[in-house]
Amino acid sequence: xxxxxxxxxxxxxxxxxxxxxxxxxxxxxxxxxxxxxxxxxxxxxxxxxxxxxxxxxxxxxxxxxxxxxxxxxxxxxxxxxxxxxxxxxxxxxxxxxxxxxxxxxxxxxxxxxxxxxxxxxxxxxxxxxxxxxxxxxxxxxxxxxxxxxxxxxxxxxxxxxxxxxxxxxxxxxxxxxxxxxxxxxxxxxxxxxxxxxxxxxxxxxxxxxxxxxxxxxxxxxxxxxxxxxxxxxxxxxxxxxxxxxxxxxxxxxxxxxxxxxxxxxxxxxxxxxxxxxxxxxxxxxxxxxxxxxxxxxxxxxxxxxxxxxxxxxxxxxxxxxxxxxxxxxxxxxxxxxxxxxxxxxxxxxxxxxxxxxxxxxxxxxxxxxxxxxxxxxxxxxxxxxxxxxxxxxxxxxxxxxxxxxxxxxxxxxxxxxxxxx
Amino acid sequence: xxxxxxxxxxxxxxxxxxxxxxxxxxxxxxxxxxxxxxxxxxxxxxxxxxxxxxxxxxxxxxxxxxxxxxxxxxxxxxxxxxxxxxxxxxxxxxxxxxxxxxxxxxxxxxxxxxxxxxxxxxxxxxxxxxxxxxxxxxxxxxxxxxxxxxxxxxxxxxxxxxxxxxxxxxxxxxxxxxxxxxxxxxxxxxxxxxxxxxxxxxxxxxxxxxxxxxxxxxxxxxxxxxxxxxxxxxxxxxxxxxxxxxxxxxxxxxxxxxxx
Numbered sequence: 001x002x003x004x005x006x007x008x009x010x011x012x013x014x015x016x017x018x019x020x021x022x023x024x025x026x027x028x029x030x031x032x033x034x035x036x037x038x039x040x041x042x043x044x045x046x047x048x049x050x051x052x053x054x055x056x057x058x059x060x061x062x063x064x065x066x067x068x069x070x071x072x073x074x075x076x077x078x079x080x081x082x083x084x085x086x087x088x089x090x091x092x093x094x095x096x097x098x099x100x101x102x103x104x105x106x107x108x109x110x111x112x113x114x115x116x117x118x119x120x121x122x123x124x125x126x127x128x129x130x131x132x133x134x135x136x137x138x139x140x141x142x143x144x145x146x147x148x149x150x151x152x153x154x155x156x157x158x159x160x161x162x163x164x165x166x167x168x169x170x171x172x173x174x175x176x177x178x179x180x181x182x183x184x185x186x187x188x189x190x191x192x193x194x195x196x197x198x199x200x201x202x203x204x205x206x207x208x209x210x211x212x213x214x215x216x217x218x219x220x221x222x223x224x225x226x227x228x229x230x231x232x233x234x235x236x237x238x239x240x241x242x243x244x245x246x247x248x249x250x251x252x253x254x255x256x257x258x259x260x261x262x263x264x265x266x267x268x269x270x271x272x273x274x275x276x277x278x279x280x281x282x283x284x285x286x287x288x289x290x291x292x293x294x295x296x297x298x299x300x301x302x303x304x305x306x307x308x309x310x311x312x313x314x315x316x317x318x319x320x321x322x323x324x325x326x327x328x329x330x331x332x333x334x335x336x337x338x339x340x341x342x343x344x345x346x347x348x349x350x351x352x353x354x355x356x357x358x359x360x361x362x363x364x365x366x367x368x369x370x371x372x373x374x375x376x377x378x379x380x381x382x383x384x385x386x387x388x389x390x391x392x393x394x395x396x397x398x399x400x401x402x403x404x405x406x407x408x409x410x411x412x413x414x415x416x417x418x419x420x421x
Numbered sequence: 422x423x424x425x426x427x428x429x430x431x432x433x434x435x436x437x438x439x440x441x442x443x444x445x446x447x448x449x450x451x452x453x454x455x456x457x458x459x460x461x462x463x464x465x466x467x468x469x470x471x472x473x474x475x476x477x478x479x480x481x482x483x484x485x486x487x488x489x490x491x492x493x494x495x496x497x498x499x500x501x502x503x504x505x506x507x508x509x510x511x512x513x514x515x516x517x518x519x520x521x522x523x524x525x526x527x528x529x530x531x532x533x534x535x536x537x538x539x540x541x542x543x544x545x546x547x548x549x550x551x552x553x554x555x556x557x558x559x560x561x562x563x564x565x566x567x568x569x570x571x572x573x574x575x576x577x578x579x580x581x582x583x584x585x586x587x588x589x590x591x592x593x594x595x596x597x598x599x600x601x602x603x604x605x606x607x608x609x610x611x612x613x614x615x616x617x618x619x620x621x622x623x624x625x626x627x628x629x630x631x632x633x634x635x636x637x638x639x640x641x642x643x644x645x646x647x648x649x650x651x652x653x654x655x656x657x658x659x660x661x662x663x664x665x666x667x668x669x670x671x672x673x674x675x676x677x678x679x680x681x
Contacts, residue, residue, distance in 0.1 A: 027556075137555075137609070138555075138556065138609070141608075141609040141610075143604055143608045143609075144555075144601060144604050144608060145601045145602065145604050145605055146489060146605065283556070284558065285555070285556045285557055285558060286556055289555045289556070289604070289608070290596065290597045290598075290599070290600030290601040290603075290604060291600065291601030291602075291604050291605075291608075293597075295594070295597075295598060298593075298594060298597060299594065
C-alpha cells in the first residue's frame with residue numbers, strides 16, 4: 001500500500017452562519033470572507049503539515065486545483081508543489097492535478113509538470129482531472145458540452161509534448177501550435193505516473209484503461225458508497241482483459257485517529273462537521289451544468305447522483321452518522337486499522353489519499369492524528385497486497401542521486417502555532 | 422400542424438413542425454425547445470406556411486455532436502432551409518433561435534425575405550448582465566422567464582408530475598440534453614460576437630420584446646434597434662422572456678403586420 005497525505009487546504013474562517021447566509025462555498029462565495037493576512041499563516045501551516053507528513057513516513061504528499069472557493073485554497077497546485085519540491089526529498093509530489101481543459105495553451109501544464117519533476121528529482125505524480133464543473137465551467141468559462149473533448153485534446157498535446165524528441169506542429173480543434181517543443185522535459189520516462197481523478201463518469205474508466213493510467217475515485221462519502229462505483233470499474237478492467245493490480249486505483253478517505261473512539265469524537269467532530277456543513281455547501285446548479293456529464297453517464301447514474309439529493313444528505317449530518325455510515329474513518333488506532341482494511345480490500349485499491357486535516361482543524365490536532373496513524377495504523381496496512389508487492393507502475397521513479405535541499409531554517413516550523421491549545 | 426423529418430446534407434435528422442400555406446416562415450425555437458402546445462405557431466400558420474424545426478439535441482432531433490460552434494449552428498439553419506426546399510423564406514426566431522436567425526441573415530443576407538427576432542439572445546451589455554440560466558434551480562428559471570412564473574412553471578414541465586421519480590428523471594434528462602446543446606452558443610456568456618456582423622443585414626427587421634422580460638431586459642431591444650438601423654421594435658405588455666407562450670396573439674399580430 002502507498003499512503004499519500006493530502007491537504008485540501010480549506011479556508012478555516014467561514015462563519016458559523018455561513019450555510020444560512022450564503023448559497024455556495026464555491027463560484028460566487030463572497031470574497032470578503034477571505035482575509036489575506038490570516039491567509040498567510042494558513043498557507044504556512046498547511047505547507048508545514050505536508051512537509052511534516054514526509055517526516056512521518058508517508059509515501060506521498062498531495063495537493064489539487066480548485067478555484068473561487070472556500071473549500072480548497074489552491075488555484076495553482078503547481079505553486080504548492082513547487083514549494084514542497086524544495087523542502088522535501090523523499091515523498092512523491094502528488095499533484096492531483098491540473099484541470100487541463102482550462103489551460104490556454106495546455107502546453108503550460110507539460111512545462112510546469114516537467115519543471116516540478118526536474119526540481120524534485122523525479123518525484124512527480126501527475127494528475128489530469130477534468131475539473132469540477134464549478135471550477136472548469138463556472139469559474140473558468142469552458143463550455144460544458146465541449147469540456148471533455150477539449151480535455152482529451154489537451155491530454156494528447158501534453159503527452160505528445162513529453163514523448164516527442166523533436167519540435168512538432170499541433171493542429172488541434174482548441175489549440176493550434178506551430179511549434180511544440182517541451183523544455184524542460186520530465187525526468188521520469190516515458191512520463192511521470194498519470195492519475196485521473198474521477199467522480200463517477202463511466203467514460204473515465206475506459207480512458208484510464210486505454211492508457212494504463214491510475215483511476216482515482218475522489219469522494220467524501222466513504223467506501224460503503226464508493227463500493228458500487230469501484231466494483232463497476234473493476235468489472236470494466238476485467239472486461240478489457242487488463243490485470244487487476246490494486247495499484248490501478250486510488251481512493252480518498254477522511255481519517256481521524258485518537259487514543260480512543262470517544263476521544264476521536266471529542267477532538268475532531270467539530271472540525272469534520274465544519275468540513276461537511278460549510279466546505280461542501282455548493283449551490284446544486286453549480287455542480288451539474290447541462291453537458292458536463294455525458295448522456296451515457298447521466299442515464300447510468302441518473303438520479304442517484306442528483307446533486308439536490310446529495311445536498312440533502314449533508315444537511316443534518318452528525319458525527320455518529322458520519323462514523324456509522326463510514327463517510328469518515330475515525331476512532332482508536334485499532335478501529336481505524338480495521339475499517340481501513342475493510343475499505344482497502346473492499347474497494348481493491350493500492351493507493352490511499354489520506355485526509356487528516358479537515359475544515360477548521362487546528363494544526364496540533366492534525367499532526368496528532370497523522371502521527372498516531374503513521375505510528376500505529378500505517379505499518380499494519382503496508383502489506384495488504386503481497387502478490388503485487390513489486391508492482392510500481394503507478395508510483396514515482398526518482399533519480400537515485402537526486403539532490404536534497406539544505407537544512408531548513410531553525411524556527412520556521414513554528415508558524416501557525418496560534419491554533420495550538 | 423404536423424411533424425415531418427428532414428435530413429440535412431451534413432447528416433443531422435431534424436423534426437420539423439409544419440403547417441399552413443402562404444409565404445414560407447422558418448421559426449427557430451429558444452433554448453428550452455418547442456413546448457407541447459405552441460399556439461403562436463398555430464396562429465402564424467393561418468396566414469403563412471410555417472416551418473418550426475426542432476434543433477439537434479431537442480426532442481427527436483439528432484446529430485447534436487455535428488454542431489459545435491456558432492458557425493456550425495448558423496450553417497445548420499441554412500442546411501435546414503435547403504433540406505426543406507425553400508427559397509428566400511422569412512426567418513424568425515425566439516431567444517437562442519433569434520440569435521441563430523440573425524447569424525444566418527448576416528452570413529447570407531440576400532437569401533431571406535424578412536427577419537423577425539423575438540427577444541433574441543446574442544448581444545451583451547456589461548451594464549445589463551443577463552442572468553446565468555445554466556446556474557439556476559428549476560423554480561428560479563420560471564421566475565426569470567415568465568411574466569407569470571406560476572403559470573410558466575407548469576408550461577415548462579409540460580404538466581408532468583415531478584414528484585413522480587420516472588417523470589422527474591425523464592424531464593431532467595431531456596432538459597440536460599437541450600441545455601447541453603444550447604450551451605455551445607450561450608455558455609458562459611451568450612455573445613458570439615454577432616454585433617461585429619450585424620452591419621451586413623439588408624433584410625427588413627422586426628424586433629419584438631416583452632415589457633416584463635427579466636432574462637434579457639428590454640434595454641436590449643434598444644440595443645438591437647441601434648445596431649440595426651431601420652429595425653422596427655414592438656414592445657408587448659404582460660409578457661416576459663417567454664413572450665411567444667405568454668402573449669401568442671400579440672406575437673402573431675406583430676409578425677403578421679410586419680411580414681404582410
